[in-house]
Amino acid sequence: MSDITDIFDTAGVRATVLAAWAASPARFREDANAEEDFALGGYHDRLIVELAQNAADAALRGGVSGRLRLTLRDGVLIAANTGAPLDSGGVEGLSTLRVSAKRDQTGTAGRFGVGFAAVVSVCDAPEIGSWASGAVRWSREQTAELVAAEPALAGVLAERGGHVPLLRLPFPADAIDVPEGFDTVVRLPLRDKTAEEAVRRMLAETSPALLLGMPALAAIEVELDGELRTVAADGWHVVSASGDFTPAQVTELFADRPTEERARPYWQVRWAVPGSGGPLPRSVPGVVHAPTPSDEPLDMPALLIASFPMATDRRHVARGPLAEFLVERAAELYVELLESLPRSPRLLDLVPGLMGKSELDAEIRRAILRRLPDAPLLPALSPPADRDGLVVAGREAAVVAGPAEFLELVAPMVPGLLPADWPPRHPALTTLGARRIDLADVIDMLSGEAVEDKGPSWWRSLYDVLPADDPEAVGALPVPLADGRLVRGPRGTLLLSDGSSLDPAVLLPLGLRVVHPEAAHPVLLRLGAAEATPRTVLEDPLTRAAVSESLDSPDAGPVAEAVLALVDAAGLVPGDAPWLSELALRGADGELYPAGELLLEQGALAAVVDLDDAPFGTAAPELVERYGPRVLAAAGVLDGFAVANDADVLLDPDECDHDLDGEDEWLDTVLDLLPDLDVPPVAPEFSAIRDLEYVTDWPAALALLTRPPLRAALAPLRVLAGGEVVEVPSYTAWWLRTHPVLGGALPTSLRVPGADALLFGLYGEAPAGLDGAALAMIGVRTTLTDLLAGHGGPEELLDLLADPERPVDRAQLRALWTALAGVEPERVAPPRAVRAVLKGEIVVADADVDEGGPVVVEAPDLLPLVADRPLVLAPFDLAESLSELLDLELAGEAVTGVVTSSGQTRPVPPQVRSLLPAAPQTYVEHETLLVDGVAAAWRFHEGVVHASGVDGLARGLAWATGQWGDRLAVAALLRDPDAVPLLLAEADLDAQGG
Secondary structure (H helix, E strand, O other): OOHHOOOOOOHHHHHHHHHHHOOHHHHHHHHHHHHHHHHHHHHHOHHHHHHHHHHHHHHHOOOOOOOEEEEOOOOEEEEEOOOOOOHHHHHHOOOOOOOOOOOOOOOOOOOOOOOOHHHHOOOOOOEEEEOEEEEEEEEEHHHHHHHOHHHHHHHHHHHHOOOOOOOOOEEOOOOOOOOOOOEEEEEEOOOOHHHHHHHHHHHOOOOOOHHHHHOEEEEEEEEOOOEEEEEEEEEEEEEEEEEEEHHHHHHHHHOOOHHHOOOEEEEEEEEEEEOOOOOOOOOOOEEEOOOOOOEEOOOOEEEEEOOOOOOOOOOOOOHHHHHHHHHHHHHHHHHHHHHHHHOHHHHHHHHOOOOOOOHHHHHHHHHHHHHHHHEEEEEEEOOOOOOOOOOEEHHOOEEEEOOOHHHHHHOOOOOOOOOOOOOOOOOHHHOOOOOOOOOOHHHOOOOOOHOOOOOOOHHHHHHOOOOOOOOOOOOOEEEOOOOEEEEEOOOOOOOOOOOOOOOOOHHHHHOOOOHHHOOOOOHEEEEEOOOOOOHHHHHHHHHHHHHEEEEEEHOOHHHHHHHHHHHHOOOOOOOOOHHHHOEEEOOOOOOOHHHEEEEEEOOOOOEEEOOOOOOOOOEOOHHHHHHHHHHHHHOOOOOOOOEEEEEEEEEEOOOOOOOOOOOOHHHHHHHOOOOOOOOOOEEEOOOOOOOOOOOOOHHHHHHOOOOOHHHHHHHOEEEEEEEEEEEEHHHHHHHHHHOOOOOOOOOHHHOOOOHHHHEOOEEOOOOOOHHHHHHHOOOOEOOHHHHHHOOOOOHHHHHHOOOOOOOHHHHHHHHHHHHHHOOHHHHHHOOOOEEEEOOOOOEEEOOOOOOOOOOOOOOOHHHHHHOOOEEEEOOHHHHHHHHHHHHHHHHHHHHHOOOOOEEEEOOOOOHHHHHHOOOOOOEEOOOOEEEEEEEEEEEEOOOOEEOOOOHHHHHHHHOOOHHHHHHHHHHHHHHHHHHHHHHHHHOOOOOOOO
């Protein structure tokens, strides 16, 4: 190793500097303060950065690949680097402040000549040496001794507490051991443990950012505690730009910059991102590098290294025209960086947001964002119409959420569409100006020329990959039909299932929207299409419209053919689809008829109506031969009776209309049975037999109507009224009940054979051979109880009793009055005539006469008083109920019942008490008892028994004690007292409750 004095006069420098300080102590203070500011201020934590910067500049000057090894051992930091060895200019630069030997060297990192001052923060005796040029050192201790020896400086030194500039006075040093493979070594004995810990931290923070800012430096080796770590910038993606300033630019941009900085009129900008595509490593500080780290925050997803003008502390960018110029160059280069990267969604993470962490950060972002929307960064599945390439600018791009296969199919209809792996909600896409297109809008684009060449199989492939989670978004999805049309929206279309027997060609006359078989896909069912089973096709509104219009169609045959084929395939039975009765079919006379006006010539209905009078035709023989009676009957042609089936029928005159004979009258009858409601009642299920008015053979017709399945139409109709379920007569039962269909008689005038004997004579007997339960449903009477419970039954019975032509015996009459007494009076209107007993004969008496009319007898002692009037006789305890029901007087109301004769009070014979324990003590005996002047046997009046004769006394005592049934026994007792034991024994033998 050469001696440093061979290339640099260290003694001369010391003498010169000391003389300058002695001549001007202020200069000494100035140098001391400046070095202290740099070492303790702007450069206090930049030791490793500055060592790396010097190593990079040495490599650049030496034209070699730079390598720096940093070793911390036993409190000493040793930095060995490759490159140009220490020379006189280097020593001079290290021993001066702000005088750099690199000012004419393009590409060097050091520019100010103050970086080595960073060693002062941790070391008081730094050394530097090269194997080729010797070594030089600095010593705070020796410098202090030399300064103290200068009388002019002693006072100043004392004022500064002995603090002197460390790096102004160089000393020759002993040879330093330079490791093999390196050219220069910096040796820094660290001041103390605090300094050592600071160096450890800086070594741990050493990152690839240093190397990216200093391309001449290939690697930094950090040896710490026996472990060697190599820091390299391998795998980073870097773009760079540089240039020289023209004289005019120097004048404009460097007007506010120092003179020596103007001597370096070139610029450099570099951006770097990890090659893995991930974010910046945590070890890379988020700051601007110029080219070493500054304190300017930069919260960008890439590392920026640029020759920004820096303040003297190397911490912050100096604002001004030069910085603004470099901001624009950095923005241009950032766009180039993105353009140079693979076209993957990773690019979106590199698109900066608008907000920055500092003013400079925000300016760089704004400059970048102005350029990005026009930069060709994004891969398109298909280019815009005016572009040949598949890379588009953000303004030309479109993004749609959906699977890749779907996007690839619709790409030709959506220019600039990004692939599926580009996240549609990424905020960077908005920043780039990409259009975010909803799925519904994509569906709208599938129209016109864009899809006119797409066949049914293409549409099926689209349905295979369609994102159908949002039915509303895809509600307008185009669907190709079997007839060649392309319609919007699956709703209302029909999808033929695999293996369907339906021939689309046969269905064409119906105008149905049948999906083309090659496009059929289950997703269409989820979106509203109906599976094209024979039944769904029949229920389609277009089919129903074709049926309703078929009679006016110029070519009804194909429509009939299609509908009958569907009916056959669906297995319909008569009544399943009542609306089919409108289908135009050919009659035997060659004319067109609605199916509901045609009869099967050999059918059951044809056998019970008069074909000459009924408004029916007969089905053409060829129709019967081709389709058979079952299909034609299911289509509405009348084989047996036609049934009108309906659901949720509103029982309102304006709503309930099934074209049935007398339907309005039936509805009035039903509504009369129900309470007045604000909301019309509803029949959840409605079934009625049609065409009853055309029947001429009622015995045969009733044989059909009273057997299943038609019998079900006779059952009561269940109606929801006011929140309750009420049963009312069905239409069919009502119609039969109100027409003479049983041997020319109304069903309500007849009774079931063998029915309740109490109805005998009042009702005729219905024909034998018909089901009794079915007869009951159409009004044929069965029992007195059912009659009285039914609507209008009590009035009907009273009317029959008022008909003198209907025979009724006395026992029957008493039983009928007994039953009628239990009917609520408000259910009937008072009759105009009643069946009564007059002088032992049964008569029909006018109930409206003012005098002498019928009365209801409530007590047996009144019978002599009303013997000349028709009497309604029933158990006496029912008299008041019958009086109210019939609106007739009671006998006690018709007479005064006053005893008008005189008698003598007699004791009641004691033997009577054995039979009548509650008998009174006395009674009044009359020789001839007169009541209202009429001779009577007895009278119980005002609590007193009046009697004439034994029988009268017995009756009076039995009535008075409430034991009217014992009157004959009491009479026998009075005649023969000795018969008491026998009578009591007979009483003991009476039946229980008798």
